[in-house]
Amino acid sequence: MIYPDTLLLIDGKWSAAADGQTLNVVNPATGVVIGRVSRAGTADLERAALAAKRGYDVWRRMPAWDRARVMARAATLVRERADRIARVMTHEQGKPISESKNEVLRAAEAIDWFAEEAKRSYGQMIPPRGDGVANLVTHEPIGPVAAFTPWNFPVNQLVKKVAAALAAGCSIIAKAPEETPASPAELMRAFVDAGAPAGAIGLVFGVPAEISEYLIAHPVIRKISFTGSTVVGRHLAVLAGQRTKPITLELGGHAPVLIFDDADIERATKILAASKFRNAGQVCISPTRFIVQEKSFDRFLRGFVNAAKDLKVGDGAVEGTEMGPLANERRAPVLEALIQDAVSRGGTLRTGGKRIGNKGFFFEPTVLSEVPTDARILNEEPFGPVAIINRFADYDSAITEANRTPYGLSAYAFTGSAGTMARLGKDVECGMLTINHVGFGPPEFPFGGVKDSGYGTEGGSEGISAYQTTKLVTQIAPA
Numbered sequence: 001m002i003y004p005d006t007l008l009l010i011d012g013k014w015s016a017a018a019d020g021q022t023l024n025v026v027n028p029a030t031g032v033v034i035g036r037v038s039r040a041g042t043a044d045l046e047r048a049a050l051a052a053k054r055g056y057d058v059w060r061r062m063p064a065w066d067r068a069r070v071m072a073r074a075a076t077l078v079r080e081r082a083d084r085i086a087r088v089m090t091h092e093q094g095k096p097i098s099e100s101k102n103e104v105l106r107a108a109e110a111i112d113w114f115a116e117e118a119k120r121s122y123g124q125m126i127p128p129r130g131d132g133v134a135n136l137v138t139h140e141p142i143g144p145v146a147a148f149t150p151w152n153f154p155v156n157q158l159v160k161k162v163a164a165a166l167a168a169g170c171s172i173i174a175k176a177p178e179e180t181p182a183s184p185a186e187l188m189r190a191f192v193d194a195g196a197p198a199g200a201i202g203l204v205f206g207v208p209a210e211i212s213e214y215l216i217a218h219p220v221i222r223k224i225s226f227t228g229s230t231v232v233g234r235h236l237a238v239l240a241g242q243r244t245k246p247i248t249l250e251l252g253g254h255a256p257v258l259i260f261d262d263a264d265i266e267r268a269t270k271i272l273a274a275s276k277f278r279n280a281g282q283v284c285i286s287p288t289r290f291i292v293q294e295k296s297f298d299r300f301l302r303g304f305v306n307a308a309k310d311l312k313v314g315d316g317a318v319e320g321t322e323m324g325p326l327a328n329e330r331r332a333p334v335l336e337a338l339i340q341d342a343v344s345r346g347g348t349l350r351t352g353g354k355r356i357g358n359k360g361f362f363f364e365p366t367v368l369s370e371v372p373t374d375a376r377i378l379n380e381e382p383f384g385p386v387a388i389i390n391r392f393a394d395y396d397s398a399i400t401e402a403n404r405t406p407y408g409l410s411a412y413a414f415t416g417s418a419g420t421m422a423r424l425g426k427d428v429e430c431g432m433l434t435i436n437h438v439g440f441g442p443p444e445f446p447f448g449g450v451k452d453s454g455y456g457t458e459g460g461s462e463g464i465s466a467y468q469t470t471k472l473v474t475q476i477a478p479a
């Protein structure tokens with residue numbers, strides 16, 4: 001396919017960087033450069049910030065119903081263009097085309113859902129203490145937003161921020177991922193073509209640290225939202241804190257999966273193996289630390305290893321591929337080092353463990369078992385196609401292990417007991433827990449973590465509040 005070069009979106013127009021700089025984009029299935037993305041410099045960022053201010057002044061004054069209509073049109077365009085956007089995404093990111101298509105259609109759903117929410121951003125009236133007094137509480141858009149999104153879900157990570165910010169009445173400048181720029185650009189194009197006013201949305205690429213430092217400090221920007229690693233998130237939180245700007249952080253995870261003896265083990269194995277290797281495990285909510293009750297351990301491990309061995313790994317653009325390459329070359333050595341460390345500490349490598357060949361960034365679906373908890377892989381987010389399967393004896397030790405790491409994003413459990421389900425809901429330290437199915441992701445669900453996984457929520461009605469401020473107006477009508 002012909003892969004498009006990606007420009008910057010500033011003030012409603014697509015343009016190259018002022019100094020003409022670009023970065024290469026590589027197809028992770030081949031390692032070959034397939035295109036270029038414009039690299040914004042300071043002059044471009046300044047233009048984008050000033051346009052975001054003007055765009056905000058227009059967009060926030062539009063009635064919520066009109067904003068919702070523009071958004072709904074964008075959702076329709078995304079659906080109409082889904083096949084093409086999915087092909088672009090697979091070429092730059094690597095995931096199988098069916099996963100890309102699903103991501104794009106989910107993005108259209110998210111836009112529709114937030115468009116409807118825009119109409120329901122109600123305030124409240126507080127009962128007065130005196131005759132003639134009216135106390136109004138309203139939710140106002142917080143102002144122009146700077147958003148930073150990663151490469152694992154190039155469209156989905158962006159749409160959660162853009163749709164919520166627009167629904168709230170904010171303008172937004174996104175720095176989308178340089179590794180996978182064209183599919184997020186197609187998402188933004190749908191908003192432009194749907195009639196979003198100039199400056200209501202902007203899209204830039206470049207050197208991430210330069211862009212975040214510039215935009216977070218810029219007086220126009222009133223809110224920051226970041227999805228990515230905990231280390232970078234902490235750094236951006238400091239930059240935002242120095243300017244008294246709120247930040248939403250959706251960071252890493254190390255999801256525990258608790259499988260009890262009373263669960264349907266075969267069903268759990270099937271569901272979890274599919275979920276683990278989706279997007280080659282490069283998912284912040286990927287099930288990773290499998291903790292299986294003693295009697296079911298061997299059966300679960302056998303089934304999971306077989307599923308990993310059966311996976312068809314290949315170019316995501318080829319029909320029938322079940323797992324594509326890693327999105328970046330830099331992840332393979334990181335994964336190999338984590339796996340070697342686990343084995344050197346006594347863990348057992350059941351299948352996989354290394355990069356496949358040297359063309360493209362393919363990695364074997366990997367299963368480790370009986371890994372000691374001081375191994376790096378049980379403390380650092382692997383962010384790849386690696387499952388670690390250990391055993392537990394009783395409920396309390398399972399909870400201790402589930403809550404052991406500083407992460408607290410998602411958690412999974414499989415059990416046949418309603419009593420255990422109820423206890424899990426209270427005892428697992430996480431932002432999201434799914435029991436007996438894999439149920440995260442729809443736009444109406446809040447999405448976010450606790451502890452080192454970040455703070456704030458994307459999605460759900462809480463997702464819009466992240467882009468609003470609360471204002472009180474208390475008044476007495478003139479006599």
Ligand code: NAD
Pocket residue numbers: 148149150151152177178208209210212213227228229230231232235236250251252253283284330381382383
């Ligand atoms: P990284 O820490 O280098 O980058 C993570 C993301 O942050 C990238 O999108 C990058 O462009 C951006 N980034 C980096 N420095 C930045 C800065 N100073 N300002 C603004 N943005 C910045 O890691 P990586 O190698 O790209 O990815 C690996 C790790 O990132 C994983 O281990 C995982 O923890 C995390 N990650 C998390 C998610 C998620 O969905 N939460 C997505 C992608 C990556």
